[in-house]
Amino acid sequence: MATSEASPSGRWISAESARGWGARFLKRGGILIPFLALFLTLSLVSEPFATKGNMLNILDQQSATLIIAAAGTLVLVAGGIDLSVGAVYGFAAVTAANLGLSHSAGFSFAVAIGAGLLIGFVNGLVVTVLRINSLIATLAMSFIITGCSGLMTGGNLLILFDKPAFADLARTHFLGVKTSIWVMVAAVVVLALLLSATTVGRYMYASGGNAVAARLAGVRVDWIRILTFTISGAAAGLAGVIDTSNVLTAQAGNYETLTFTVLAGIVVGGTSILGGEGAVWQTVVGVLFIALIGNGYLLLALDPLYEQITLGVLLLAAVGLDALARGLLRPGAAIKQLLRRRPRAP
Amino acid sequence: MAVGEPEAPYLELLDVSKHFGGVQALDNVSLEVRRGSVHAIVGENGAGKSTLGKIVAGALIPDAGRVLLEQEPVAFGSPREALEHRVAAIAQEPNVVPQLSVAENVLLGMEPVRAGFIRSRRLKRRYAELARTAGFDLRGDITADRLGTAEQQKVEILRALSRDAQLIVMDEPTASLDARETSQLHDIVRALAASGTTIIFISHFLKEVLGLADTVTVLRDGRLVKTAPTSSESEPSLIEAMLGQPLTSTFPPKSPPPADAPVVLSVRDLHGPGVSGASFELRAGEILGLAGLVGAGRTELARTIFGAEPVEAGDAVLATGRPLGLNPRRSLDDGVALIPESRKDEGLIFGRSTIENSTLPRLGRLSVLGIVRRRAERKAAREVLERCDVRGASFGAPVETLSGGNQQKVLFARMLLCEPGIVIADEPTRGVDIGAKRSIYDFLVELASQGVGIVIICSELEEAIGLAHRVLVMRRGRIVDELEGDEITESRILAAAFADQSAETPAA
Numbered sequence: 001m002a003t004s005e006a007s008p009s010g011r012w013i014s015a016e017s018a019r020g021w022g023a024r025f026l027k028r029g030g031i032l033i034p035f036l037a038l039f040l041t042l043s044l045v046s047e048p049f050a051t052k053g054n055m056l057n058i059l060d061q062q063s064a065t066l067i068i069a070a071a072g073t074l075v076l077v078a079g080g081i082d083l084s085v086g087a088v089y090g091f092a093a094v095t096a097a098n099l100g101l102s103h104s105a106g107f108s109f110a111v112a113i114g115a116g117l118l119i120g121f122v123n124g125l126v127v128t129v130l131r132i133n134s135l136i137a138t139l140a141m142s143f144i145i146t147g148c149s150g151l152m153t154g155g156n157l158l159i160l161f162d163k164p165a166f167a168d169l170a171r172t173h174f175l176g177v178k179t180s181i182w183v184m185v186a187a188v189v190v191l192a193l194l195l196s197a198t199t200v201g202r203y204m205y206a207s208g209g210n211a212v213a214a215r216l217a218g219v220r221v222d223w224i225r226i227l228t229f230t231i232s233g234a235a236a237g238l239a240g241v242i243d244t245s246n247v248l249t250a251q252a253g254n255y256e257t258l259t260f261t262v263l264a265g266i267v268v269g270g271t272s273i274l275g276g277e278g279a280v281w282q283t284v285v286g287v288l289f290i291a292l293i294g295n296g297y298l299l300l301a302l303d304p305l306y307e308q309i310t311l312g313v314l315l316l317a318a319v320g321l322d323a324l325a326r327g328l329l330r331p332g333a334a335i336k337q338l339l340r341r342r343p344r345a346p
Numbered sequence: 347m348a349v350g351e352p353e354a355p356y357l358e359l360l361d362v363s364k365h366f367g368g369v370q371a372l373d374n375v376s377l378e379v380r381r382g383s384v385h386a387i388v389g390e391n392g393a394g395k396s397t398l399g400k401i402v403a404g405a406l407i408p409d410a411g412r413v414l415l416e417q418e419p420v421a422f423g424s425p426r427e428a429l430e431h432r433v434a435a436i437a438q439e440p441n442v443v444p445q446l447s448v449a450e451n452v453l454l455g456m457e458p459v460r461a462g463f464i465r466s467r468r469l470k471r472r473y474a475e476l477a478r479t480a481g482f483d484l485r486g487d488i489t490a491d492r493l494g495t496a497e498q499q500k501v502e503i504l505r506a507l508s509r510d511a512q513l514i515v516m517d518e519p520t521a522s523l524d525a526r527e528t529s530q531l532h533d534i535v536r537a538l539a540a541s542g543t544t545i546i547f548i549s550h551f552l553k554e555v556l557g558l559a560d561t562v563t564v565l566r567d568g569r570l571v572k573t574a575p576t577s578s579e580s581e582p583s584l585i586e587a588m589l590g591q592p593l594t595s596t597f598p599p600k601s602p603p604p605a606d607a608p609v610v611l612s613v614r615d616l617h618g619p620g621v622s623g624a625s626f627e628l629r630a631g632e633i634l635g636l637a638g639l640v641g642a643g644r645t646e647l648a649r650t651i652f653g654a655e656p657v658e659a660g661d662a663v664l665a666t667g668r669p670l671g672l673n674p675r676r677s678l679d680d681g682v683a684l685i686p687e688s689r690k691d692e693g694l695i696f697g698r699s700t701i702e703n704s705t706l707p708r709l710g711r712l713s714v715l716g717i718v719r720r721r722a723e724r725k726a727a728r729e730v731l732e733r734c735d736v737r738g739a740s741f742g743a744p745v746e747t748l749s750g751g752n753q754q755k756v757l758f759a760r761m762l763l764c765e766p767g768i769v770i771a772d773e774p775t776r777g778v779d780i781g782a783k784r785s786i787y788d789f790l791v792e793l794a795s796q797g798v799g800i801v802i803i804c805s806e807l808e809e810a811i812g813l814a815h816r817v818l819v820m821r822r823g824r825i826v827d828e829l830e831g832d833e834i835t836e837s838r839i840l841a842a843a844f845a846d847q848s849a850e851t852p853a854a
C-alpha cells in the first residue's frame with residue numbers, strides 16, 4: 001500500500017530497491033543469530049538451563065503464546081493485526097470452564113474453540129465489510145469480548161479441580177512430553193505449512209503486499225483477510241482451552257499482556273507490521289527468544305525490571321531492521337538532516 | 347540561446363560511475379550543461395537516465411567521478427543538500443501533502459513563522475508572488491488533493507522556484523500528462539530556461555525532446571553515446587543512438603480481422619463510476635483502441651468491464667452469454683485479462699518474487715489440493731517469462747529488482763499464463779522505452795492474430811493510429827465517436843476528444 005512520505009524526494013529513494021541480499025537475510029533469518037547466541041550464553045552461564053526439564057518447561061509455558069502467535073503471523077502477513085487475541089483467549093477459557101461444570105470436557109472444549117473461531121470470523125467481517133481499520137476493530141472487539149467473559153463468570157474464578165477429565169487435553173504425557181506441547185507443535189506446523197506451501201498462503205502474502213494488485217490478479221482479498229482473522233480467533237480459542245486444561249482454573253480478563261507478548265514475538269521474529277512479509281518459523285524463534293530472555297533472568301536471578309527494558313529495546317531494533325531492509329530508513333542521512341539548520345527562506 | 351563564446355559550463359560531470367549490485371548503471375559518464383539551457387537526457391529504460399538525474403539532484407551518491415557546479419566540486423549527500431546549492435528535482439510522480447493547501451505545499455518547510463506560529467497571510471502573499479513570477483494560474487488556497495498530476499507538478503516546480511533553484515532536474519515529467527497539460531509544461535520549461543534557470547529534462551518522448559531541448563545526451567547501457575545540439579538531431583538519429591541500430595518501423599503492419607469474425611464481447615449501455623452508457627462490440631482478433639483525454643473514462647470503462655469497479659447499469663456479455671463485470675476473479679476465470687495502468691500500484695506485488703508475481707492469477711491450476719506444486723509453478727513461470735523476453739538476474743528475486751520495462755513484461759507473462767480470450771491493456775507502453783515498445787506492439791499483434799480480442803487504452807495518439815483496427819473516442823465517460831480504417835487520423839480523434847462541449851446538453 002502506498003504510504004505518503006514527507007521528504008520531497010522520498011519516493012525516489014524508496015523506489016530504489018538496490019538493497020543487497022545482506023539486508024534481506026538480516027530480515028528473514030536475522031533472528032536466528034541473537035537467538036543462538038543467547039541460547040549458547042545461557043547454556044554456559046547457567047547449569048540448569050540446558051536440561052530437558054527446563055526446555056520442556058519453557059515450551060509448555062509458551063504453548064498458548066506460540067499457537068496464537070503462529071496464527072497472528074498469518075493475520076500480519078495478510079495486512080491486518082489482531083489485538084483481540086487476549087480477550088478471545090480469556091473468553092474461550094471461561095466458556096470451557098463454565099460449560100465444564102455441567103457438560104463433558106470434550107464438548108466444552110469444542111464449543112469454546114468454536115466460539116473463538118466465530119469471534120474471529122466476526123472480526124474479519126468488521127474489518128472487510130465495514131472497512132474499519134483492523135487495529136481499532138479488534139481493539140473494540142476485545143473490550144466487548146472481555147465484558148461478555150465477565151458477565152459469564154460474574155467475576156468469579158472458575159475452578160475445575162474436581163473434573164480430572166479436564167486435564168487430559170494438556171497434561172497427558174506422550175513419549176515423555178506433555179500433550180499441551182504436542183498440540184502446540186501440531187497447530188504451529190499446520191499453520192506454517194498453510195502459509196508457506198498452499199495457494200491460500202500465497203494469497204495472504206499477495207493481499208498484504210499489495211491489496212489492489214492482488215485483487216486485480218484475481219485474489220479474493222477480503223475472503224483471505226476474513227480467513228486469517230477466523231484462524232486467529234480459533235487459535236486464541238485453542239490456546240485458552242489448552243491453558244484451562246493445564247491449570248484447571250479460568251478467570252475472565254482482557255489478557256492484554258498475552259496480546260502484546262504475541263505481537264512482540266511476531267515482530268521480533270521479523271514479520272513486517274506493514275504486511276506481505278514474514279513466516280511462521282520466524283515467529284516461533286521470536287517467541288522463544290523472548291521466552292529465553294525471561295528464563296535467563298529467572299535462572300540468573302536478575303532484576304526482572306530489566307527484562308521489560310530489554311524487551312522494549314529488542315522490539316525497536318526489530319522494527320528498525322524491517323524499515324532498513326525496506327529501504328525506508330537511511331539512518332546516516334536522517335541524522336545528518338536532523339543536525340542541519342532549516343534552510344533560510346530567500 | 348547564446349552559443350557564441352565558450353562559456354564555462356554551469357554543471358559538469360566528470361567520469362561519473364554508479365553500480366547497483368552487479369549492474370553498472372552509469373559507466374564513466376562525462377557531461378557539460380550550459381547555464382540557462384534545456385539539456386535532455388534520452389535512452390532506453392535501464393540506460394541510466396534516472397540514475398544520472400538522481401546523482402545530480404543528490405538522491406544518489408556516485409561510486410566514482412566528480413560533479414562540478416560552477417567549477418566547484420560538490421558532493422551532495424541528500425536532496426536537501428542539493429537544494430541548498432539551488433539544485434532541485436521534480437519526480438515523475440509528484441510528492442504533495444494532500445491535506446495541505448497549494449500554498450502550504452509550495453512553501454513546505456520554509457513557512458514564514460513567528461514564535462512557532464505560521465503567519466498565514468504572509469504565506470499567501472509570498473505564494474501569490476511566486477505564482478505570478480512563474481506565470482502560473484494556480485490558486486493557492488485549495489487543498490492539494492484536488493489537483494491533477496499536471497497541477498501537482500506545478501506545485502513541485504513552484505517549490506523548486508521558491509527555494510531559488512537554478513538547476514531543476516525533471517525525470518519524465520510528462521509521462522502521466524495529457525496533450526494539453528504537456529504543452530503547458532513545455533511552455534513553463536521554456537519560460538524557466540529563458541529566465542536563466544538550467545533544466546535537465548529526462549524523457550522517453552523524442553518529439554518532445556527535439557522540440558524543447560537545446561542539447562541532447564543519449565545514454566545506452568550506462569554509457570554516454572553522444573551529446574549534441576538538438577538542431578543537428580532527428581528522431582531516427584536519436585533512436586539509432588539509443589538502440590545502437592536503426593529501427594525500421596515503430597509499428598508492425600496491421601491485419602484487421604475478417605468482417606465475419608465472431609463477436610467475443612458485447613458491451614451494452616454500460617454505466618459505472620465515470621462511465622455513462624458505453625456500448626460497443628469486440629471481435630475475435632481485433633485490436634480496439636480507446637482514445638481520449640486523461641480522465642475521459644477510458645480506464646474506468648476498462649475496469650468496469652473487468653469487474654474491478656461496480657457495474658451500475660447495463661451489461662458486458664461474453665460470446666458464451668456469461669455476464670462480465672462481477673469481480674476480477676470471475677473475469678479471469680472467464681478468460682478476460684487486464685493489464686492495469688500502474689504496474690507498481692495495481693500490477694505487481696513488490697517484495698515477492700518474479701515467479702510468484704507471474705503465477706498469481708493461475709495458482710489454482712498449479713496446485714493440488716491447495717498445495718502449490720513448486721516445480722510445476724517454476725516451469726510454467728519460466729516458460730511465459732522467457733516467451734515475453736523478461737530479463738533479470740534471477741526470477742526468484744523480488745520483482746522490484748527488475749527494470750521498469752521488464753516489470754511490464756512480467757505483467758504480460760502473467761496475462762499469457764491466463765490463456766485469455768480477451769485482453770484489456772491499460773496504457774501498456776507507458777514509461778517503456780522504444781525498443782520494448784515495439785516488442786509489446788508485436789506481442790499484441792501476435793495475440794490478435796491468434797484470435798484474441800484486444801482492447802487497448804492508448805497513451806499516445808500515434809499508438810491508436812499505428813496499432814488499432816478500430817478506435818473508440820471517449821469524452822466525459824461517453825463513447826463519442828467510432829473510427830475505422832482510414833478514418834483513424836490524428837485530427838479526427840482530436841476533434842472528437844475535444845469536441846465543442848457547449849453543443850452538448852450541459853451536465854449541471
